[in-house]
Amino acid sequence: MGVPHTEVNAILINGKSEDFSYLLKEGDTIKIYSFFTTPKHQEISELQPKIKEKVRFILDVHLGKLASFLRMLGFDTLYSHTFEDAEIADISELENRIVLTRDKGVLMRKKISYGYYVRETNPKKQLIEVLKRFYLFEKITPFQRCLNCNGELEKIDKQLILDKIPEATRKYINNFHRCLNCNQIYWSGSHLQNMQNFINQILLEKINH
Numbered sequence: 001m002g003v004p005h006t007e008v009n010a011i012l013i014n015g016k017s018e019d020f021s022y023l024l025k026e027g028d029t030i031k032i033y034s035f036f037t038t039p040k041h042q043e044i045s046e047l048q049p050k051i052k053e054k055v056r057f058i059l060d061v062h063l064g065k066l067a068s069f070l071r072m073l074g075f076d077t078l079y080s081h082t083f084e085d086a087e088i089a090d091i092s093e094l095e096n097r098i099v100l101t102r103d104k105g106v107l108m109r110k111k112i113s114y115g116y117y118v119r120e121t122n123p124k125k126q127l128i129e130v131l132k133r134f135y136l137f138e139k140i141t142p143f144q145r146c147l148n149c150n151g152e153l154e155k156i157d158k159q160l161i162l163d164k165i166p167e168a169t170r171k172y173i174n175n176f177h178r179c180l181n182c183n184q185i186y187w188s189g190s191h192l193q194n195m196q197n198f199i200n201q202i203l204l205e206k207i208n209h
């Protein structure tokens with residue numbers, strides 16, 4: 001009926017918990033639950049696989065803003081505006097990455113075990129939605145990843161990058177980080193303060209949840 005398998009978290013047939021292998025019979029009563037609507041009951045088995053290792057994402061081409069928000073919070077997030085659907089499915093399978101998309105067609109690919117259809121359209125609301133869906137509020141480690149390329153950041157000695165920073169910054173700022181992948185330099189300043197405020201707002205959502 002057009003619902004991707006990644007969105008079906010529980011199936012009850014005539015009141016009994018079943019999985020995707022069940023063959024329907026005439027007169028069966030079927031109830032299907034998403035992750036958010038699954039009743040918490042020990043006799044209901046959840047069908048979506050639990051993520052055993054560190055959570056990692058791959059996002060489709062329409063979720064660029066969400067990708068940089070996830071990176072800002074420290075989550076390993078692949079994103080490229082050139083990704084084809086088949087490529088996303090392949091990488092997801094190979095690296096156990098959760099596919100985030102607003103395209104149900106992508107999620108219907110068999111290769112994808114970990115996937116999620118993002119309901120919200122506003123990037124900030126999308127971020128909160130994803131944090132809730134995958135229980136990530138406790139796993140936020142801000143400013144560890146490059147917003148541009150997903151590379152990891154490392155502390156760097158100011159003296160080594162003097163020629164790459166504006167004069168005013170050189171004067172007042174002492175802590176610098178560099179992306180190990182693309183060499184982008186990051187430092188605390190008004191931009192970082194804005195990000196910190198944003199993260200504080202996100203963490204408030206956890207309390208409200």
Ligand SMILES: [Zn+2]
Binds near residue numbers: 146183184
């Ligand atoms: Zn980078």
